[in-house]
Amino acid sequence: MVLPVIAGVDGSAESLAAAEWAAREAVRRERPLRLVHVWNWHPRQEDGELANAAQRHLARRSLRQAEERVRDACPGVRVYDEQVEGPATPALLDAAERAELLVLGSRGLSGFTGFLVGSVALGVVAKAARPVVLVRAGEEAEDEHLPADDGSASTRTGYRDVVLGLDLGDACDEVIEFAFEAAQSRRARLRVVHAWQPPSAISLGPGDIALVDDPRRGEEWQGFLSAVLQVWRDKYADVEVVECVPKDKPSTALVRAASGAGLLVVGHRLTERPVGPRTGPVTHAAIHHVGCPVAVVPHG
Template structure:
């Protein structure tokens, strides 16, 4: 069986928006859709702690209530999916927590995992604080975060007069590339996403001036315009193989001086999808999502795909 697109749903508006987006993506990729609801009958249980009866309440009624709530949430999500993508036949699953572990296990079996986010207000439902960070920082498959107000028309360019429409072309897919360590998995994900949509791919790299105090002949003495030209040539060389593989994708390349976070936020304004990478290698301080991805998931208005790589 083909790996599914998986949406985590908890009954919140943002998780239903994630299910909608996942259904449309499953249709684009011609993949099955799986809806996963994570529940935990012990509400104070932390990831990795054993489950024990809380406050003298027997576990059986709480488990029954949890399963009942899960069925209700999944019914609601299925109804939304049928309305958005009638040709996609979802199957669903209810899983007992801990939430982070359950979502990570689901992600391992997926083509990509889609979760809802409130954006600047943080995460809700099963995505609370460390859970959200844990999923993004440890997932071995791509994770897409979708805002609560994301709708099908939001993926498309506005119609005449600025009216929302699903009949117009798709908005740009934006890809952030670190030319110090370009990664094939991240680049391929972005090209594939643009190809599936018939959208333009905008590839962005930001570079910063080297520190002062370099000796004669060092790159620090090269003008900013010359450095930009060199970076642009490097970016074009990195993308050449992918242009050949996806000849139907229109690609624009941009390099700018400054912080990568700022460059991506500017580029993602008005985009339909932002694609960024995340290192799989654990750091001494433990898995983390990095400053660029952190800025993207908190401040970018469009869906954000976080693609893990070695």
């Protein structure tokens, strides 16, 4: 069974940008594109047949608008649409189960919304068993590509880097493979980032890197990263890989590394948490502060 790329659409600028990005990704992956509108994007509307009819009308309009934009941007994409009933988060989680990946619009840090990426997107990212890509409003095809020689935007140039944020203490195959596949499909360079901080004497345990000088410690982390990536370099021999091991707070290093990137890939461990949906601090920083599309890849 060929799984589609799915984009959630609601008529917002963010979701339209997400739909267009999803169409380009579907073409790269040779997959169909499925546009999904969930009725219950705004659950406070009054009950009754009139409200239901209004929601169906809005759904059709949102889907038609998204489909027109997608077909203009990617005429060759195979696209179909669907209306489903909410609530939105469980409906999109259900859709993600039958998707190659799910693409959603994301506000990030914009205007007075502050740290609100959107409760629906956050809920989906925290619980989805399939990769979720978050796309900002205004994302265009040219943004995935390097600028032309004169500095102007272009789709005729090569792709910008794919950046992978890798925790060497929790290096999961699913996350690494997603990043290598993304780089290969774009013929882009893959930049792998593992940030480290000097341990304190109290935090050191058996098997930890000893309290040596920082240059030596950086070399140790560089060696670990190279060892982890070697099997993937062999498998994806045509992908250029750059390894980075900055001495910095992981979330800070990743946000900095993603500046100018075409795609950021981070992992998210699926765990049962007692109070609501949560993401780790690095994933949290990425989805709120990084301007390029962010792929959150779940793992066990």
